[in-house]
Amino acid sequence: MINIRRQDIGLGKTAGGGSGGSFASHRRAAAAPPPAIETEENLLQNANYLSQVPNFAQIMRADPEQWMNTPWAERKKIVERATREIIAATPEAQDTPFGTPLTFGEWKPLGSALARNAKRRHLTQPELNENTVQMNASQLRTREPQTIANTILHEVAHGIDDWGGGHGDRWAKKHRMLLDRHGMTERKVEQIHWDTDREHAARMVRKIVGTCQRDPTHISYRDGMPRSRMYICTQGACRGVPQAERLISYARNPQYIG
Ligand SMILES: [Zn+2]
Ligand SMILES: [Zn+2]
Structure with missing residues (x-):
């Protein structure tokens, strides 16, 4: 983290009554360009x-x-x-x-x-x-x-x-x-979504993503486009629903790298 001065941000006071110190000398003139x-x-x-x-x-x-x-x-x-x-x-x-x-x-x-x-x-x-x-x-x-x-x-x-x-x-x-x-030059570009490794691996390396038409949180991955469009979702509550209402639609996985 960049070491910046603590300022009162309206999120509650510290028990000690703040960090103390005057920072007037650090203040730039109003007209100074950034x-x-x-x-x-x-x-x-x-x-x-x-x-x-x-x-x-x-x-x-x-x-x-x-x-x-x-x-x-x-x-x-x-x-x-x-x-x-x-x-x-x-x-x-x-x-x-x-x-x-x-x-x-x-x-x-x-x-x-x-x-x-x-x-x-x-x-x-x-x-x-x-x-x-x-x-x-x-x-x-x-x-x-x-x-x-x-x-x-x-x-x-x-x-x-x-x-x-x-x-x-x-x-x-x-x-x-x-x-x-935004001044966060010390921050590294993070390549991941803080997913679990397994989720991350599936997301990144599998070419096709399937989304349940009934519940879009039901996601599955494949390595290639299926030969039939008639695959059905078997996740969660979908198992009790008529098959025609839970078809999976497949598309290129937008996260795929390869
Ligand atoms: Zn991301
Ligand atoms: Zn489903």
């Missing part, structure tokens, strides 16, 4: 930056202990607002290679993934395509603030990449660009 290469510390003192992404900045400079002591309901709002802010502050999110602007999607259970970028193509109407960031509350509520900030940029990098980019070079460049833009 430096060419932004450090996290510079950004967090830049009024223009703070007004653009106040919630994201709040996460970046949050003290991990204070953050964890803040009720999750409050942190969740901050995380969602921060994600919306970053999307709004990222010009590339309006004009993506996928063709659909990136938006905040929803909070939903995503297993062991902290968040994901969901791109969906409509069968006949491209204007109904979706490109959203989905967030997983049960994972994010246990994570340190700087991990959450990194996760937001990780997913926005997917959102401004094309369908099927996975964690390849093109995505990595976009993630690097966003990290640098």
Whole structure:
């Protein structure tokens, strides 16, 4: 983590009454232009930056202990607002290679993934395509603030990449660009979704992904496209449903690298 000064972020006071010290001597003149290469510390003192992404900045400079002591309901709002802010502050999110602007999607259970970028193509109407960031509350509520900030940029990098980019070079460049833009130059580009190794391996190395038409959380992987379109889902509650209502649709696995 970058060693930045603790500031009162409205997330509760420390027992000792704050970190103490006066930082007036560090304050730059209001008219001073921002430096060419932004450090996290510079950004967090830049009024223009703070007004653009106040919630994201709040996460970046949050003290991990204070953050964890803040009720999750409050942190969740901050995380969602921060994600919306970053999307709004990222010009590339309006004009993506996928063709659909990136938006905040929803909070939903995503297993062991902290968040994901969901791109969906409509069968006949491209204007109904979706490109959203989905967030997983049960994972994010246990994570340190700087991990959450990194996760937001990780997913926005997917959102401004094309369908099927996975964690390849093109995505990595976009993630690097966003990290640098937000002063997180010391952060490494992370190649994984914090999935379990097994999930990660299946996602990355198997070419075809099957999605249950009845319950899209029922995912399966194959190495090749099946010869018939009539495969049925046998996961969870699908087992008690008429077979015609639980056909699996197969598509190229967007995470596939190979
Ligand atoms: Zn990813
Ligand atoms: Zn199913």
